[in-house]
Amino acid sequence: MAGIRMVHSVGGTADTSRTLGSRQLATLVGATAGPRPGYRPLAQGVRTLLLDGRIPLHTRLPAERELATALGVSRATVTAAYDLLREGGYALSRRGAGTWTELPEGQRPANVASFADGSDLIDLAMAAPAAPEAEYAEALALAADELPAHLRTPGYHPLGLPRLRAAVAERYTRRGLPTLPDQILITTGAQQALSLVVSLLGRPGDRVLVESPSYPNGLDAVGHAGLRITPVPVTDSGWDGELMECALRQTAPRLAYLIPDFHNPTGALMPTEQRTRLLRSARATGTWLLIDETMAEMALDVPAPAPFASLAHHGEAEQIVTVGSLSKTHWGGLRIGWVRAGSRLITELAGTRIHQDMASSVLDQLVAVNLLPGMDDVLVERLRRMREQRAALTDALTAQFPEWRWQSPPGGLTLWVDLGRPIAGALARAALAHGVLLQGGARFAADPGTHEHRLRIPYCLPADLTREAVRRLAVTLDEGLPTVTGEPSQPHWVA
Numbered sequence: 484m485a486g487i488r489m490v491h492s493v494g495g496t497a498d499t500s501r502t503l504g505s506r507q508l509a510t511l512v513g514a515t516a517g518p519r520p521g522y523r524p525l526a527q528g529v530r531t532l533l534l535d536g537r538i539p540l541h542t543r544l545p546a547e548r549e550l551a552t553a554l555g556v557s558r559a560t561v562t563a564a565y566d567l568l569r570e571g572g573y574a575l576s577r578r579g580a581g582t583w584t585e586l587p588e589g590q591r592p593a594n595v596a597s598f599a600d601g602s603d604l605i606d607l608a609m610a611a612p613a614a615p616e617a618e619y620a621e622a623l624a625l626a627a628d629e630l631p632a633h634l635r636t637p638g639y640h641p642l643g644l645p646r647l648r649a650a651v652a653e654r655y656t657r658r659g660l661p662t663l664p665d666q667i668l669i670t671t672g673a674q675q676a677l678s679l680v681v682s683l684l685g686r687p688g689d690r691v692l693v694e695s696p697s698y699p700n701g702l703d704a705v706g707h708a709g710l711r712i713t714p715v716p717v718t719d720s721g722w723d724g725e726l727m728e729c730a731l732r733q734t735a736p737r738l739a740y741l742i743p744d745f746h747n748p749t750g751a752l753m754p755t756e757q758r759t760r761l762l763r764s765a766r767a768t769g770t771w772l773l774i775d776e777t778m779a780e781m782a783l784d785v786p787a788p789a790p791f792a793s794l795a796h797h798g799e800a801e802q803i804v805t806v807g808s809l810s811k812t813h814w815g816g817l818r819i820g821w822v823r824a825g826s827r828l829i830t831e832l833a834g835t836r837i838h839q840d841m842a843s844s845v846l847d848q849l850v851a852v853n854l855l856p857g858m859d860d861v862l863v864e865r866l867r868r869m870r871e872q873r874a875a876l877t878d879a880l881t882a883q884f885p886e887w888r889w890q891s892p893p894g895g896l897t898l899w900v901d902l903g904r905p906i907a908g909a910l911a912r913a914a915l916a917h918g919v920l921l922q923g924g925a926r927f928a929a930d931p932g933t934h935e936h937r938l939r940i941p942y943c944l945p946a947d948l949t950r951e952a953v954r955r956l957a958v959t960l961d962e963g964l965p966t967v968t969g970e971p972s973q974p975h976w977v978a
Contacts, residue, residue, distance in 0.1 A: 503538065505545035509553035510709055511538070519555050522563035524931070529564070530573050533584050544574065544582045605952040608922040610747065610896040610941040611978045612869070614814035615861050618854065626849035633845050641833045641841060643669025643821070644848045650855045651807075651821050659789035665826040668833055671843045673777045673808035673820035675836075678704045680804050680822060681738065683835050684771050685710045689737035692730055692770070694722075696899070696927035696934055698747045699977045701740055701775060710738070714929035719890045719899075721751040728764045735768040744779035744788050748927050748939040749899040750892020752785065758794050766799045776807040777820075780862060783870050784893040792823070801825055809851060811896065812862060815978055819843065819851040869896065875946035879953040897941045899924075905935035909964040910956070917955040922977055 512520065512528040520528060532538040544550070547565065551558040565582055568574035572587030642648065648664040655662035670676040677700070685691060687709030693702060695714035705712060713734045715727050731739070741761075743753035753761075765772050774791045782788070792803040808820035822832055836842075854861070873891070876898060880887055888901040902910070907923035914921050924937025942949065 502543045503545060505549035505553040508538075508545055508550060510706065512554070520560075521556075522560045522567065525554070525556075525560065525564040526567035526571075526573075528931075529568060529584075530571070533573060533586070538584055540584055540586060542584045543580075544584065546581065604918050604920055605944070605948055605955070606920045607940055607944075607952055608920045609815075609978045610939070610943055611810060611815040612865065612896070612943045614816065615865065618857060618861055619814060619817075619850070622850045622853035625853040626846060629849050630846060633849075638845050639842045640669075640845070640848075641837050642829070643667065643843065644845065644852065647819075647848045647852045647855075650852055651823075654855060654858070655790060655823060658787070658793075660793040660823075662823060663826070666823055666829060668822040668824075668829045668836070669843055669848060670806075670820040670822060670836065671840055672818045673775070673806050673810060674700055674704070675839070676806035676808070676820045676822045677701050677740075677773070677775065678707075679832050679836055679839075680773055680806065681705055681708045681710070681740075683828075683832055684773075684804075685738050690734050692727075692734070692736040692739040692741075693929050694741060694746065695929035696748055696924065696937070697740070697929060698742060698775065699926050701742075702927075702929060705740060712929050717746055717749055717751060719749070719901075721749075722753055722757055724757045724760055727757075727761060731761075731764045731768045731770060736770050738771045738773055739765060740773045740775065742775045742778065743791055744776055745781055745892060745895030747775075747778055747895065748897050748924075750890070750895035750897060752788065752893050755794070758791060762795055762799050762803075765802060770802065772803045774803060774805045776805055777811055778895045779807065780812055781866070781869065781896060782894040783866055783873065787894075790823075804828065809854065810978070812858065812865065813854055817847055817850060817854075819847055869942060872942040872944065872946055872949060873898075876940065876942040876949050876953070879950045880940075883953050883957040896943055897939050900938045900940055902936050902938060906964055907935050907938050910938070910959065913962075913964050914956055914959045917959050919952050919955045919959070921956075926977060 508529075511532050512525060529538065529544075533540070544565070545553070547558050547561040551561045554561070565574060565576070569576060569582075573585060574582050575585040576582045645664065647669055648667040651667045651669070652662040652664045668676075670679065681691075681704045685705075685708050689710050690713050691705050691710040692713045692715060693705060694717045696717065702712075713730055713736055715730050716723065730736075743758060745752055762772075764770075772791075776790065779790070780787050790805060792800055792805055795803055803824070805823040806820065807823070809817055810820070822829065824832070877889075877891065880889075880898075880900070886903055888903070889898045892898070908925060911921040911923045922939050924934030924939065925932065927937075927939060928934045944952070
């Protein structure tokens with residue numbers, strides 16, 4: 484079984500059933516439970532994937548013998564894991580039909596919970612500000628006027644609208660990195676950009692160096708491509724340059740996925756000296772640098788950094804691929820991202836992209852074209868508001884939880900909070916009952932089971948909502964956390 488296959492059936496839960504391949508599940512579980520897991524980590528890994536939405540509900544799990552072979556464990560390990568899943572209500576077995584994913588009564592996947600309509604849920608899982616309404620409305624009106632000229636064309640632009648590619652290139656040039664439109668590929672958000680680059684440059688089994696913690700959807704893109712992760716830590720003090728260089732020399736990874744600008748989730752900013760040394764080391768090992776700049780212009784206390792690739796000497800720039808988007812500067816609902824790389828690689832990425840979605844929306848691209856000229860004005864107001872909301876969050880946390888610790892980041896959209904004890908998952912589960920969606924630190928970990936003492940808390944909401952969310956967290960802790968272990972924290976839908 485190579486992948487997920489739709490299956491027809493006569494009724495009940497199997498109407499929407501799918502079959503999950505043993506190798507696919509082994510890859511997914513390996514990213515959450517580690518290689519050759521015991522039966523309890525294996526069961527917890529499957530539960531995590533199910534609640535995360537990465538395994539669909541009512542999916543047939545691989546046969547025990549097949550999964551044991553794919554994981555390199557005994558069949559008894561898989562049997563015991565499946566027994567645990569059935570006991571907890573996360574699996575259902577039928578004679579002659581196999582074992583299927585299920586949810587306990589009252590439980591729901593996180594990707595459903597995160598978008599519950601008509602509730603008073605306060606979403607602290609999303610580091611995504613609301614749109615600048617006046618500017619967006621003006622750009623949309625201009626785009627509507629320009630759209631009729633495009634209606635007489637097929638509407639497919641796999642590389643992106645030429646005007647938008649030129650506008651993004653001009654923005655890079657203004658930031659200190661001379662760029663031609665041929666070096667830009669417009670994508671449907673930065674997530675597609677990440678996935679395209681990873682799938683084109685990496686092959687299953689290749690090593691990729693990643694930060695830990697890191698952006699979960701970026702880690703997922705690496706995992707789904709079948710790449711082997713080499714994690715390097717990002718601490719409250721930032722990056723350990725010597726450790727990163729040592730990891731590059733020892734493992735010579737094919738790819739390094741890095742967020743040097745207001746790192747997600749810590750908010751750290753990589754010093755220029757470290758960037759320069761990293762460039763030299765990557766050049767020596769032949770490692771592609773995939774630089775995620777989605778947070779790069781969210782500079783709250785320092786000037787916005789120049790693009791990472793602007794530090795590269797001749798020859799080094801050829802190994803740097805940069806991705807960005809308008810999701811943080813403008814709006815996540817405007818699904819416009821991009822890749823900045825050499826023109827030859829951009830053409831190859833466009834060819835790969837055609838197999839996924841052909842091209843991005845022309846209307847969204849026209850809106851983006853009309854937003855970019857006024858980007859600096861939008862950022863002035865956006866950054867002012869983020870500073871105010873960061874202050875509201877830190878004040879509320881200090882008042883309610885004086886024992887919690889964090890470094891105030893110079894930019895970005897989140898606090899990386901140290902709770903002092905490994906309760907993040909339990910707190911996230913309990914807080915959901917009080918109407919707060921939280922993201923525990925383990926979701927950002929490259930190594931399974933780490934960062935359980937951390938929470939990522941965005942300051943993207945209005946101050947009154949933020950204060951109410953913190954009040955609800957205090958009530959949650961006052962009532963006491965559940966003592967049940969082995970359940971994954973939720974929700975896991977992250978931006």
